[in-house]
Amino acid sequence: MLRVGLTGGIGAGKSVVARRLAERGATVVDADVIAREVVEPGTPGLAAVVEEFGPGVLTPDGALDRPALGKIVFADDDRRAALNAIVHPLVGRRRQELVAAAGPDAVVVEDIPLLVENGLATGFPLVIVVHATEEERLRRLVDDRGMTPADALARIRSQATDEQRRAAADVWLDNSGALVDIEAAVDALWTERLAPFEEHLRTRTAAPRSPHAVVVEPDPTWAVQGERLLGRIRRVAGDRLIRSDHHGSTSVPGLPAKDVIDVQLVVADLATAEEVAGELAEVGLVRRPDRWWDVDRDGVERDKVLAGNADPGRAVNCHIRPVTSPSWRDGLLLRDWLRAHPDAVAEYAALKRDLAAQPHGSVDEYAERKTPWINASLTRADAWAEEVGWDV
Known part of the structure; x- marks a missing residue:
């Protein structure tokens, strides 16, 4: 229904x-x-x-x-x-x-x-x-x-x-x-x-998407769309959420991106992540196949649960991570560092456009090609965080 x-x-x-x-x-x-x-x-x-x-x-x-x-x-x-x-x-x-x-x-x-x-x-x-x-x-x-x-x-x-x-x-x-x-x-x-x-x-199937990365110009309504989605998720997940955020490229004003709203939910452990993911059909999201993980900047695989959109009109990736994973903090750090550095936004935009224009077999391949830039930028973001006292 x-x-x-x-x-x-x-x-x-x-x-x-x-x-x-x-x-x-x-x-x-x-x-x-x-x-x-x-x-x-x-x-x-x-x-x-x-x-x-x-x-x-x-x-x-x-x-x-x-x-x-x-x-x-x-x-x-x-x-x-x-x-x-x-x-x-x-x-x-x-x-x-x-x-x-x-x-x-x-x-x-x-x-x-x-x-x-x-x-x-x-x-x-x-x-x-x-x-x-x-x-x-x-x-x-x-x-x-x-x-x-x-x-x-x-x-x-x-x-x-x-x-x-x-x-x-x-x-x-x-x-x-x-x-x-x-x-x-x-x-x-x-x-x-x-x-x-x-x-x-x-x-319980996700809506189909393009197999290739398509980078579009920034949409000023992405922030509102992200908050609208998070409001629905918070109503369902309640106090099981340690925190919930719009992150990824669509959360950075002025940054071209794939037209996908990425949201991140931080919960106590993987069991809670699986429980929450199973209830998100109420907000229009369905759990993706069981085995998903992040590879953090140290090369370590970190388990997470991923849900995606059943709505063909709005692409969403909902990343549900245990609080013990460092990946959730890195995602917020990169977001906030980019928001504070317009020059880095322009640099990242040029890279994204270039990689999307190159032949690539899948969105995952496109994402992998961005990884060296992201890891290098996280090092710069660490220095900025220490300088300004940034923390989650």
Whole structure:
């Protein structure tokens, strides 16, 4: 099963995306629908809302008067928080029941309007954000839903900002244009990413990659992507992590690299590493074959566990190392030394481009050819660490 979080601001057209995903075969769990169910007349949820906000939030026939409640909560952060404290736990429990009822080969899309606002993004291996410009969202809310411009703007401004949603988004779908455009984008997303992702997770196989090293120009979002992945891992691994870091070339600003996010988890021992690796399917990573190791700069082999991406849209290497291995410290030292030395970044970039352009049989061969430079640079980094007092 692949669980996907779907979100977007009011008026962005998230329901259009959800409907198209359902047409392609996804099981859609709609938090808005559930939120209505849990406050239907006669439910404990509605009784709790009336106790908190008074009988003025009821219609004459005893149903919830949503416009009346909306005027209260969208103008007052504290009152909105009080409503959320009642409704969100009820919605969460019902969501869990519906997800559990989906089949083992399902792509379950959980449509959650306030996914970002409620800090739920780390609970999904993939988050889709549906976006539209504020101007377009205002037009839709006024023309299609009959809101006043003031009410519509208040609803928009009460939610997360575009920047906050971008930080949570693995997939950003712009729905500012024509319906045919967003439907085509969803179709491509399903075929190229979601369906293969689910299959890879179910069969515990890593997504295929190019057998050769392809070095690309630095992506300023690599750091955000690394932190997003680490947030998911930390939620699963918890206090078994001694530390967790984004390292490798994509963690160094301005450095060309293979488009692979490398993260490093340091744990007590190999048994813990194996245990953690076995649970990372929850964040979209699958354990690679059993035997992996580092060769440290003294030529000594050090065992580690490696997990890789089941998601064909984001290559990841997750290195899980016991705390007794010196390799994890060397990786952080090299990262921080490069961050502090732009001249070394330029030197390394030239080497990487040159080696990637040369014929090589595999990514491993490309990596081996970099080893002499890395070991020499670690010697320079040791001197820098002593000079500036660097430590992990």
